Amino acid sequence: MTLLKADHITKSYAGVHALRDASFELRAGEVHALVGENGAGKSTLIKALTGAVIPDSGEILLDGTRITENSPGISKSLGIAAIYQQPALFPELTVAENIAIGQERDGSVFGMVNWARRKQRAKELLDRIGARISPEQIAAELSMPQQQLVEIARALGANARVLVLDEPTASLSEDDTRNLFRVIRELRASGVGMIYISHRLEELPAIADRVTVLRDGQTIDTHEMADVSSKQLIQLMVGRELSGVFPKREVPRGEVVFELRGFGSREAGIRGIDLTIRAGEIVGIAGLVGAGRTELAKTIFGLVPPDTGVMLLRGKQITIGHPSEAIDLHISYLPEDRRRHGVVLDLPISSNITLASLKHLSGFKGMNFRKEKEIAAEYTRRLGVKTPAIYNAVSTLSGGNQQKVALSRWLVTQPAVLILDEPTQGVDVGSKAEIHELMMELAEQGVAILMISSELPELLGMCDRIAVMNGGTIAKVFDRTDATQDLILSAALGH
Ligand SMILES: Nc1ncnc2c1ncn2[C@@H]1O[C@H](COP(=O)(O)OP(=O)(O)OP(=O)(O)O)[C@@H](O)[C@H]1O
Ligand SMILES: [Mg+2]
CATH class of the missing domain: 3.40.50.300 (P-loop containing nucleotide triphosphate hydrolases)
Structure with a gap:
């Protein structure tokens, strides 16, 4: 009926x-x-x-x-x-x-x-x-x-x-x-x-x-x-066939770009985190909701103060008290809750994409609008952001397309360390593959990538190593070659 x-x-x-x-x-x-x-x-x-x-x-x-x-x-x-x-x-x-x-x-x-x-x-x-x-x-x-x-x-x-x-x-x-x-x-x-x-x-x-x-x-x-x-x-x-295969390629691992030793924050509920990421490496973070994955990312990025341990960038100890300091150090973070924190709905797509790179785009002659337009055009094309014009407000985009704009902003900053929290959530299959390909290209350029994802196939398909969090700390780290869905799940459950 x-x-x-x-x-x-x-x-x-x-x-x-x-x-x-x-x-x-x-x-x-x-x-x-x-x-x-x-x-x-x-x-x-x-x-x-x-x-x-x-x-x-x-x-x-x-x-x-x-x-x-x-x-x-x-x-x-x-x-x-x-x-x-x-x-x-x-x-x-x-x-x-x-x-x-x-x-x-x-x-x-x-x-x-x-x-x-x-x-x-x-x-x-x-x-x-x-x-x-x-x-x-x-x-x-x-x-x-x-x-x-x-x-x-x-x-x-x-x-x-x-x-x-x-x-x-x-x-x-x-x-x-x-x-x-x-x-x-x-x-x-x-x-x-x-x-x-x-x-x-x-x-x-x-x-x-x-x-x-x-x-x-x-x-x-x-x-x-x-x-x-x-x-x-x-x-x-x-309207076409997709391979369904992750575009994972071997990248020679470079120097250690980012490192955490005994890192923790009572406020964020995380403790004793040891983690290294090399240039060209994609490290995944798995774990159940409440395991502390997003809290770890926020603490690194200066949104929550850490109280124990140290953080090193290319071997030098750093402190980040505010996200702007993280951005200055070329550490970027794509937050999980993008609809609230990732885009400015009333601003044009182009401004949203270049928002985090304003420092590079504005010289003493003022803002370089031609450059802004070029960059925005390139990323909307690559990620297939569906819109008739890049100066339309982000609020006119569909949910998944807003997501792609949020991601573009961080890709433009040329990060040394890129933290992605659920980067393909709400994104359709074709664009997902494009985001994975972009991640791979960044890795090939030597970016150290940390990816939080609830989708185990995505972690298994894209990461060189997978750290499993449980109760605010890293319970186990798997190498790409010996990680399986079952092993990760049982580590996440604390077995
Ligand atoms: N208020 C609006 N102003 C201008 N364009 C709009 C508006 N709302 C939707 N659109 C456009 O209409 C089309 C369909 O959008 P819609 O939100 O229905 O997509 P969707 O299938 O729900 O996508 P998603 O999977 O990303 O959520 C898109 O091209 C979008 O940009
Ligand atoms: Mg929708």
Whole structure:
């Protein structure tokens, strides 16, 4: 039975065709995956369904009835809920308050809020999805996966019949992913229809019933999930075949560029870190969420003060009290939470790309705009940033393309040490391969690279050595030749 239908939807933004005659159909009780390259139009299609974007032409039908007027409020009242790429809770409110928002009938009488009732309701909803979260907790204190579960509970509380999940697993650990899948399966069994967007094609067979491929704003095809391989999906998405092989090449290892000895920070919860990276070497950091991987990167970069041990650059001891000092020493850090820290949404793409290299670009004659343009043009081309013009604001880019801009900025700084925190998160398969190739080229130029990743195949495919963190310290270091997925996992678990 068709629950929700997008019929021949077209939407343009100032010359960019985000959607071109796209059609999509969701059944009750199915998980329908939506895949496509960065900028293919996935989020735009979702926004059209949820009333956040009004299409130039085309129709949205719910239970066969055309929704003539749409807005986020109307769509919500019709039972359509969306969980977007970034969590949308009110950080300073409690879980119960967040869940109560958007639910008209929550037992409040004459404007008086019935707190006990709200808490009870929140608890019921959280229990229903097996989330062990207290209704009284402040949303800002929750982890990303916990916030996601609260959003799902809120959607259920609003009696959602359609639930849209836009890249829900992009920053989830394997455990949290498994838990989310359990919740999704239960919702499916109760008849909720779900649209599931993901760049992790390998997880789709485990969760999706059908899959629709978008390319350049057009819906290319819909298949039963069981009938397509990920290879076929990739071909449909990018219109060509990809090798699927990591572009790893042997690079002669140079001098030790970067070294940590007994490095630690109580504030960051890391201790006793010994680590060396040679020129041309790619060292990976594996570990579960909370193992201290991002905290280590932040401490190196001067965002958190270290209190023990030493840090050396080419054998000389250095101290970094602030990120600007790190940048002066040619140590660069691409943060994990790029949507918040990696890009300046209101600035043009070109300025974002050259932001960290302003010192090199501005001489006594002022800013070298021609150079800025050249650099920005080169990187947008190489990483395939999908945009009609490099002076458009970054906010006009799709999520994955914003990510590529954040990465470009650090590539331009010509770093000696490059720290990458989840560099390919939310990036489509084709661009992922391009980022890996760029990493390899930097290694060949002698850059020392530290890469944090939750994707073990990526670490195994790209790194010369892999350090596994557990409980704030390095539990084990594997050489490329003897690292396996199982060995890394068991070290990460502390076995
Ligand atoms: N507000 C906007 N202004 C201008 N262009 C926009 C705007 N929103 C989206 N676009 C453009 O529409 C196209 C589709 O973007 P959309 O966000 O739907 O892609 P996506 O498939 O969700 O990609 P990703 O996987 O990177 O999240 C992109 O080229 C994007 O730059
Ligand atoms: Mg998107």
